[in-house]
Every structure is written in C-alpha cells, then in structure tokens.
Amino acid sequence: MSGSEQFAAFFDGRVSFRSRMPLKWVRFETALDDGQLAALNEQNLALLRAVAALEERHTDTSDTQQVAFSPELQRLEAKVDLLLTLVGQIRSADGLIPPSHSIELAAEGAAWWPKDGEQDPKDAEGMLELSLAAYATQPLILPARIQAHGEWEGRPAVLGQFFGLNETCLDALGKFVFRHHRRAIAGARQG
Numbered sequence: 001m002s003g004s005e006q007f008a009a010f011f012d013g014r015v016s017f018r019s020r021m022p023l024k025w026v027r028f029e030t031a032l033d034d035g036q037l038a039a040l041n042e043q044n045l046a047l048l049r050a051v052a053a054l055e056e057r058h059t060d061t062s063d064t065q066q067v068a069f070s071p072e073l074q075r076l077e078a079k080v081d082l083l084l085t086l087v088g089q090i091r092s093a094d095g096l097i098p099p100s101h102s103i104e105l106a107a108e109g110a111a112w113w114p115k116d117g118e119q120d121p122k123d124a125e126g127m128l129e130l131s132l133a134a135y136a137t138q139p140l141i142l143p144a145r146i147q148a149h150g151e152w153e154g155r156p157a158v159l160g161q162f163f164g165l166n167e168t169c170l171d172a173l174g175k176f177v178f179r180h181h182r183r184a185i186a187g188a189r190q191g
Contacts, residue, residue, distance in 0.1 A: 003150020007104075007111055007159055010147065016106035017180040022131035023112060024098035024139075025158075027124045032143060037164045044140055044165070048172035051132050055179065097131050105130075107174035109144065109161040111152065121146050121158060128160055132176070140173075 001009070032040070103112040110128060124146050129139040144160030151157070165173065 003148050003157070004152050006148035006150070007152040007157060010109060010111070010159055010161070011104060011106060014106040014108060015174070015178055015181050016104050017177060017184045018102065018104045019180065019184075020100045020102055022098045022100050022139075023103060024129045025121050025126055025160075026129060027121060027126040031125070032164065037143070038166075040141055040143070040164070041166045041169045043138065044142070045169045045172055047132070047136060047138060047140055048169070048176055051136060052172070052175065052179075054133070054135070097134070098129065103130075105177055105180075107162075107170055107177050109147070109159065110142075111157050111159045113152075113155050113157050121160075122149055128162075142173075 099115060101112045101115065103110055110130075112128075126144065126146075128142045128144045130142065131139050142160075142162045143164040144162050146158060147161045148159040149157065
C-alpha cells in the first residue's frame, strides 16, 4: 500500500479536522512506564477539559442566544481574556511554542506535513506535542507510533497512531476533535 493510500485508509470513517497548529515530534529514548503514562493521561485530560471550558464560553453566546451580562461579568471576562493572551505571549516569547504545521487530527492519530529541513521520524515511537491554544500553558502530549511516511496530497507527510491514552482521555480528545470538525464544516458552509 502506498503512503497516500495508508493515510487515506487511516482517516477513512474517522472524525478528523485539518488545521495549522504548533507541533513538535520528540522521539522516545526509552519507553514510557505505566506511571508516566498515567501522569500524561491526567495532564492531557486537565488540558482538554480547560480548553473545552474556554471554547464553550466563547461559543455559547451566539447572536441568536445573546444573554444580557452584567457589566461586572463583562469586565471579568475581558480580564480573563487579557490574562490568557498574556500567557500565550509569554510562551511565545520564551520559545516554548514550536512552529506551526498543517495537521490532520483524529482522536486515534494524526498526520502532519514536516517543514523543509525537519527530520522525518521514520519507524519511531515518540510524543507528538500539540499546542491547542495560544493561552494554554502546556502542550497536549500524545504518545504515538509512526505508521506511515510518504507523499500525501503532493507533499511529504508523516502518520502517527496514538497509544497509551486511557478511555477518559481518549473520550475528551474525541470531543475536542468533534468540536473542531463541526466548526470546519460550518465554516465551509458559510464560506
């Protein structure tokens, strides 16, 4: 099966979305033990819940469902937005946010297009670190095995399948992917 066919087969029937987001591949020097995987699942779950809560706050007040907020609540929301923006700027200034890549993300894995000059992680296990939002103080860290590398849509791409995620974390990641998939469809209809 060619690289392009492997990518297409992986995403066939899976909910996914395509975006640009900061990501970094870190190859494992040694395999993660059960304790490390458990800690990673807890960290990822906390991040996914925080991002879901913040995304919900910004999408719940559509034009058709506008709720009259008190001026105090509006000021508090503006201060929280400012704080999140500042946290994102600090991360960016400190070089903590890796370069953005095009990525196709599903709950079970991801494909991304490495930038020119980046090392292709052939036949490796490692961690895919994704910065889900500029305000998030930590990346989503997903243990993955490289399943394919090759041409996809005319460019060299890499496919990683996630492993070691517990059911709760996988469910939260699935909900994140579904929300962004739904937004992509809505954006395509409006555009």
